Every structure is written in structure tokens, then in C-alpha cells.
Amino acid sequence: MTYLRLLQHRAADGSRSVILAEGDTAHFLPGVTSVRELAQRAIAAGETLADTARACGQGADVDIRAEFDAGRLLAPIDHADAAHLILSGTGLTHLGSAEGRDKMHREAAASEKQTDSMRMFLEGLEGGKPAPGEVGQQPEWFYKGDGSQLVGPRDPLPMPAFAKDGSEEPEVAGIYIVGEDGTPYRLGFALANEYSDHVTERHNYLWLAHSKLRRAALGAELLLGTPPAGIEGTSRIRRGGELLWEKPFLSGEANMSHTIANLEHHHFKYDLFRRPGDIHVHFFGTATLSFSDGVTTQEGDVFEISAFPFALPLANPLARADAPAVAVKAL
Incomplete structure (x- = not known):
């Protein structure tokens, strides 16, 4: 096909x-x-x-x-006004995706109590694939920023000066536009590197929102129509031209605990996200992270992500941005 x-x-x-x-x-x-x-x-x-x-x-x-x-x-989608492009995502949506998150948070809490991450994953496993026409379990949701945070398939991924980490998250993103009558239309799917600060998240789960306010990269291709149920790809990190880390990753509904339709419903059920003319890039999550394997990234590392049926990869180098201290002035 x-x-x-x-x-x-x-x-x-x-x-x-x-x-x-x-x-x-x-x-x-x-x-x-x-x-x-x-x-x-x-x-x-x-x-x-x-x-x-x-x-x-x-x-x-x-x-x-x-x-x-x-x-x-x-990137295969953008908007002339960056404020009208919204980046968001859902986590704990893939089979096996709770393992790394649960381990990270359990180590931080030093407790044998089931973490909120594991509870949310199990709830999604039980109720994330409802029958057509029914509403399933609500997933985790996070905001990543507006269109100013989106980069193309070969652009640098800069982490702020205050960031503790910059690590890849290989996944698939849904691309949407909202029609003049408020109807969301799915344009297609793109290969993506959602990219987060996992050290910040590990310190305290309540800092998840902070850890997600980072850039994100999209592959060059917008895949039209229905994607394959199973998407198989490879995530790599190269340092100085040499392979540092490599691991396969799985996506697509066959490898997820939620249906795409259920994730879409729980995003667009908010009228805030049905504003006519807006573009939405929604990341569907992953179960594969180099951070979970103990990799510490460095400036200059290149994140390479590839997966069929996308013909082209992402290849984004890690950079660090300057961020002077911000002082608010009273008027």
C-alpha cells in the first residue's frame, strides 16, 4: 500500500x-x-x-x-500567526509506556505505593478503547506551547539555559485545523520528536507541566488518510557522528491503550480548542525513551527518528539557548 x-x-x-x-x-x-x-x-x-x-x-x-x-x-504544518497553532499531547497511552514513568516517579517517592502514573495507565488500559460512539477513559493531557515552539525535521532543538535535561520522545502526532463552524478536521499524521526535560519531571511529578514547555519537532511529511494500525520505527542518538544509543519504538492503535478517536474527543471536548481557524498539533505519546536507559544527553547530540510509512526521518541536534534572568517591571 x-x-x-x-x-x-x-x-x-x-x-x-x-x-x-x-x-x-x-x-x-x-x-x-x-x-x-x-x-x-x-x-x-x-x-x-x-x-x-x-x-x-x-x-x-x-x-x-x-x-x-x-x-x-x-514542518508539514504551520500558521502565519504562531498564537493560533497549539501544541499539546497525551502521555501513558502506549502499551508499556507506564514502565519508565512509574520507575522514575517511584524512585523519586521512594515508596511501594502505586503511583498516579501507573493508576492512570491502568485506567486507560481498561477504558481507553470504547465502542464507536461511546466516550472512553480520559487520558493524561499536557500543553507544550504555541507555534513558536515548533521546529522542522532538521532544525536544532534548543533547551532553555535553566533546563536540567533535553531528551527525545519519538512518537506520532495528529495534525488538525478547526473549520469556521467550529468543527475539528484531522489533516493527517506526522512523525514527531515531542522532546521533554525528564530530570525536571523526575524531581517532582507536579513539575510535569514545566518539563513539557519545550520545543518539539515534526517530520517533513503529513501522512494523509488512515495510518497503519501498527507503526514500527527506530529512535537513535548520535554523538560526534557515532551511534550512542538506538532502540526500536512502536506506535499506532495496535500498540496503544487508547484509540485515536478517544484521545481526539478528550482534547476537542473543550470549546477553547474549537476556535475557528486554529491549527492543533497533538502528540499521541511513546513508550521508548533513552532517559529510561540511563542516557544523559549533551549539546550537539543528534536525535534521529524514523518509521514506516514515513519516507524521511527527523534529525535534530540538541542545543542550549541563552535565557537571562527575567525581572518583571511594575507600571
Whole structure:
């Protein structure tokens, strides 16, 4: 089976375009400068995003791997006003995802009592896959920021000067736009590095919100339609060009304790998240972390994440941003 993917491209002169890829072939879409624009066309026409893309015709062929290597591919979604793009996510959604989190919090608490993480995971395991039309168990939810926090497939992932850690979280993200009538539309799925500060989280679970206020990276491809039930990928860290750590990871509903529909319901049930025109990038979680294996990352480490059916990986270097002390002035 071949999957349709949309990619956003920026040429050397700054001009933008959209690419439609299917299998090993890809071409530019004439007259289209952003995926958001294309999605708005599809909604207005009452068509699928795939049909609207195909109706654009075919521009020049393009080698997406060469464009990725040249750094000309962007994140597959963005918004001209970063305040109207919301990054959020759910944790403890994958089979096995509670193990690392529970170990981290149990060590911090030094207690044999079942942690809140394990309780939430077990509740999701029991009620996260309701029958169609029914509402299942509410998942963990977190906020990561607005569009200013989103980076592309090869951009640096800077951790703040005050951060204790910067570690990868390989996963899949759902990409959405809210229509003028408040209806959320799923555009597709992207490979992602959700990226968090696990040392801060381990210190105190109530600092989870702080640990998630970090950048996040999306792979270049927006996968259209229904993704495979099982997604198999590999997460790697390279240091100085050498492989430091490598591990497979699993995603897709076959490897999750919640359905995508249940996670979507519990995000969009809030009218705050059904504001017309907004873009949402929602991370679905992971069960694979280098931090759980005792890896301590360093500036310059490169996080590489790849998974079928995405043809292109992420390859984001870790950096540290300057962050002077902030003083609030009274007026």
C-alpha cells in the first residue's frame, strides 16, 4: 500500500510551495504555498485533503530526500500567526509506556505505593478503547506551547539555559485545523520528536507541566488518510557522528491503550480548542525513551527518528539557548 504525503518546501529565495508525494515519486502542487491553505480549500469544497491536492495538477517532479538533505523542507504544518497553532499531547497511552514513568516517579517517592502514573495507565488500559460512539477513559493531557515552539525535521532543538535535561520522545502526532463552524478536521499524521526535560519531571511529578514547555519537532511529511494500525520505527542518538544509543519504538492503535478517536474527543471536548481557524498539533505519546536507559544527553547530540510509512526521518541536534534572568517591571 502506498501512502499520500504532503510536504512544505522553502526555496533558497524564501518562496514556499507544497509537495505531494506518493510512494517513491513526488511533485510540486502548482499555486499552493501552504498545507493550511490547501486544507481550507478542501473544507470549502467539501472534499478530502487528498482529493483537493490531486485536483491541483502536477508541477515539476522533486526528489524529497535531496530536498531534506539540503534543509529545504519545513514542518508539514504551520500558521502565519504562531498564537493560533497549539501544541499539546497525551502521555501513558502506549502499551508499556507506564514502565519508565512509574520507575522514575517511584524512585523519586521512594515508596511501594502505586503511583498516579501507573493508576492512570491502568485506567486507560481498561477504558481507553470504547465502542464507536461511546466516550472512553480520559487520558493524561499536557500543553507544550504555541507555534513558536515548533521546529522542522532538521532544525536544532534548543533547551532553555535553566533546563536540567533535553531528551527525545519519538512518537506520532495528529495534525488538525478547526473549520469556521467550529468543527475539528484531522489533516493527517506526522512523525514527531515531542522532546521533554525528564530530570525536571523526575524531581517532582507536579513539575510535569514545566518539563513539557519545550520545543518539539515534526517530520517533513503529513501522512494523509488512515495510518497503519501498527507503526514500527527506530529512535537513535548520535554523538560526534557515532551511534550512542538506538532502540526500536512502536506506535499506532495496535500498540496503544487508547484509540485515536478517544484521545481526539478528550482534547476537542473543550470549546477553547474549537476556535475557528486554529491549527492543533497533538502528540499521541511513546513508550521508548533513552532517559529510561540511563542516557544523559549533551549539546550537539543528534536525535534521529524514523518509521514506516514515513519516507524521511527527523534529525535534530540538541542545543542550549541563552535565557537571562527575567525581572518583571511594575507600571
